[in-house]
Amino acid sequence: MSAAIPFPERPASSATYRAEEAAEAARHIPATPEGLTAAEAASRLSRDGPNLLPANQPASRWVVVRKVLTEPMFLMLLTAGGIYLVLGSRGEALFLLAFVLAVIGLTLVQEGRTQRALDALRDLSAPKALVQRDGVAVRVPGTDVVVGDWLLLQEGDRVAADAELCSGSVSLDESLLTGEALPVEKQPATGQPDDPVVMVFASTVVTRGHGGARVTEVAANTAVGRIGGALNATVEPPSQLQQASRKLVRQLGVVAVGLSAALVLLGVWWDGRPLLDSLLSGIALAMAILPEEIPVILTVFLALGAWRLAGQKVLTRRSTAVEALGAITVLAVDKTGTLTRNQMAVVALAAAGEPLPLTDGAPLPPDLVAVLQAAVLATPPRPFDPMEQALRACGSAPAQGLPAWVNAAVPLHAYALAPGLLAMTQVHQGPDERQWLACKGAPEAVADLCRLTETQRVHLRSQVASMAGLGWRVLGVAGGHWPPEGDAASTPPDWPAGQADLGLSWLGLVALADPPRDDVPAALAECRGAGVRVIMLTGDHPATASAIATQVGLTDRPEVLTGAQIDTLSDADLTTRMARTDVCARLQPAHKLRLVRCLQAGGAVVAMTGDGVNDAPALKAADVGIAMGLRGTDVAREASALVLLDDSFARIVAAIRQGRRIFDNIDKASRFTFAVHVPIVGLALLPALMHWPALLLPAHIVLLELLIDPACSVVFEAEPPADGVMQRPPRAPGVSPFSSGNLWAGALQGSGLALVLLAGFAVLQGPLGVPEAASRGAVVVALLSSVWLLVVANRQPDRGWWPSLRAGNPWLWPMAGAVAALLVLALSVPVLRDLLHLAPVTPVVAGAAALMVVLNCFCLALTRLWRPSPAPAAPIRHTVTRAVHDAPA
């Protein structure tokens, strides 16, 4: 295994001039382990920019500001302010412009909050690099690595930048670049003139060894940057919710423009009002209709949801995953590390006879020493895999009596594990001058390599079944010498290409235990209650898989589907089989992809966990791909929507709960938004049609918006989950907060309020003869208070008024305080009062306002009787759930 895999050592194409120059500069830095000084690194960082691939660049400040400036709401405010200036009402104009600033401020704060949440997530998921600065090794964010840095490579690291290997010896997984699964061994160049520079490339993974390397290229100039730039350019398609919200906003936007244009024309031609005056009412109406809160709700709720999930050790890589989480119907999990602790220990050995449990201190019989010795010799010297670590640990325990050379041996050659052949063999130079072969793997695979007879296999199968039935992982072990015959004196022939030609002989079985995680049974029960079906997808033996599944309470149905069986089934048959199978074993990564597709074809919304490089396609295909932060590969992480920072299954269930809460809150906030706009529209439109004095002016609407925006994005965002959130089935895929059902429910609430307020205004103006400004005052007081009532009414529609009024949401009462403060200011500060065209409060006005608030309460109580059920389950979900829980085993 030399660096024989063809990969351009210094790819020259498309390198920019700057990159060439930087690399040239780096070549002149002496290769001392001193590294750069911190000051030099900082100056290079500011000169060259962060070590980020193009697709990972964060959005600039400008984008945010530009977004605010092109917001229709903002443009309308500016226009209204301009018209007031033309009309000579400088006070009104300044008032609106002040609000413009407030709106910009609020938006920037909001964007900042969202952006901070996203940045924090990015920081959490950003890889770190070990570099030498001022002569000491420090861990810095991978983005801070600069050309000329002295990079320290360690087993398990992902290389942060393209670098010239200068010391040590490393084995690298370059599969991301070359597609080659086998690690590539690399040593620094000897320095001979014709010996090319040896490079390590950004994004490849150090699988073994240590080294020092000098960075020559960063960011987009690295080899991966040049292919990755193109790969990452694909934009994530908008999610269902985003599409639905955009459609709705577009439609309502058209309605707003149409109605306001009609209002302006009516005003000018029918009423003979001045054009600018009419334009103001038109703008007021458009501002009232425009549901600009909806897109804000979506972004803010999803981003802050992702932020809250990070607090629960679930990292969100795609914010739309938060939306899908609440709809998950099937959760497909792997076994090791997710359901079990991934803390393996050798518990038993078996040769021909009964398995012997390992007890401390008891010496092993010779045939079992041979089994353990071969198992250790078939394991790399400093392994990553916890199973192999367990084998090494067991072999080095003095009680087992293995010869000293076994634990120190470094393999001459290794045959790697492959999806098609679950066995690996290592070749060692033995103490007797002969080459020793040691093989371990899935028992059936090793049996094939040893060409066991059918009688031997029958015996083996029953042996394996009895051990695996205890939930143990069972490995077959074989040994031999190379060449199979011949003496030590002659030079051995070349090793064959495949393990099958090594002439291995069967030795026995090793069993490893990996206890289930303590929190799994409770989390599984919660899933079941929530109508989420959990299935296990594993590469392990069927008996082991089904034993663990039973132990943790994942299933009580014994049926196990194996990868080999799946290969014989058609897609339709597989879909029906999956309706009653909870455990799939001996799967290869390709099977996982097919299973995900079949489950989706059966109507399921699938979340899947995975950790290997090969799991990436299935993780991408799943509705929510979930990777493991601790043991997962970076490739799996990059393919996933979520990353579990501590690999724990219970976190997924917590995430589902969060996802449901967030979806519910989007639902509530949207209903509130629909509801609150109806009275505003009514109060802006009707008086104009009825030839009444104008009731709501642009300033009032701005005042209301100032209240409505935070109500949506702060109060509803902080709404806690409903009590039964995990006791109801997942929402059906089509259900949307922007559906007509929700829209009408909100419109009904809003219409009630509008009727009361309009009637109140009519009565105050007509029979009671209250002056215009005073009547308007009463209506504005009632309207602002009713905004808060609407929040209360939509918080927990399943519960009564009292629970909705009591705590649970830290922002509910502060909002009531804000409403009160706003009203007191508007009515008592003369300047504000004049600008808002209000009059000082009289007892009649106060009484009328109070009466309207009470009537509004009644209206809301009435509309509560009719509302869409929170998240109705589609028929398909019921059949799936029923099939899972009631079908005969």
Ligand SMILES: Nc1ncnc2c1ncn2[C@@H]1O[C@H](COP(=O)(O)OP(=O)(O)OP(=O)(O)O)[C@@H](O)[C@H]1O
């Ligand atoms: N390092 C190894 N040496 C020998 N055999 C191995 C090794 N790793 C895995 N195997 C064999 O391959 C089988 C599948 O292993 P793999 O790691 O693919 O399972 P998996 O799908 O990751 O399992 P799980 O779902 O439990 O995480 C194992 O049951 C074992 O028989």
Ligand SMILES: [Cu+]
């Ligand atoms: Cu609005």
